[in-house]
Amino acid sequence: MKIRTALVLVSLMFVLGGPARAALVWETTAADLHPAVSDKTAVAHFKYKNTGDKPIKITSVHPSCGCTTAALAKDVVEPNESGEITATFNIGDRSGVQNKTITVMTDDTPGQPTILKLTATIQQLLQVAPVFVYWPAGDVLNSKTINVDVGAEFPVKKLTVTSTDKAIATEVAPGPNDKTFRITVTPTESGRPINATLKIEPDFPKETTKSFYVNVRVDSRAKPVTK
């Protein structure tokens, strides 16, 4: 009997205790974004509603990195009022899965922040490796190879490679399958330091040019190939 009474009291505490607190209820606290390959930003909307009976003040909104901005229309949310935080993730030169968070503090639950999670999966048109080829002092100027993998969903058939220094020769050849290329890089001069950039341009997408870069460095003391 005592146990039953205790259970009833605990239940009443939850039922009656709930509505007495102001509460910001989030429609979702996690956003999964899949921007297109030509997109510059990825935007998430985190909607909330004040289901309590007193105003709630959003005291701070803090993104985990400088690459994300979080915009708030108004910081005081009246009872029964809805709103949203718009999070804009700047894609920049990032690729792969990016996990970012936004920490939201409110005056109704100080010390108990809400963590909004933003996951952006940035499609990788090309995966280029390595992005730095280097011939140090004493190294013989033999050719080096750069491997290029094309993302499964992209119909890239051709790569164009240009060098900022004419002493760096390049040759593009198909790889072991139709989703790979191999770029052979060969310094054709020795005796001077070379800092060059290779620009790799795929033939897709047609409407916007997406470029990839490889940095080439040759030490002036690298040795020419002996014939």
Add this chain to the structure above:
Amino acid sequence: MLLGLAFLPAIGQAIYYRGAVSWQQPPADSAPVSLAQAKGWGGAVLWIDARPEEQFASGHVPKALLLNEDNWNSLLPLVLAAWSPERKLVVYCSRQSCDASHAVAERLRQEAGLKNVYVLQGGWEEWQKGGQ
């Protein structure tokens, strides 16, 4: 007597792990590095600022180079031009909790194949506390 007994477990551990830990042991490649240790490397350090451009413009470690993922493609050549095999790259962002320095350090290792890449513990905030 009590003090001696209190030290016994510590002495035991010191003997057991004598080959595993050293106060002088350098951090493993890519490990976090303290400000004091990084400063101790002197001119061998190539400081890399992984924060957004506007934060870099408002103040940075002297001679640090900007390299962030916003403009990775255009900034990386400048870093690689300054790099040499004997240099240690110490990457920092705003504070201990920021993740930009880790992301940049990881890309320098994985994509550019560089070794001796470290992340500064405490970031720019720690540098400022350290009296520059």
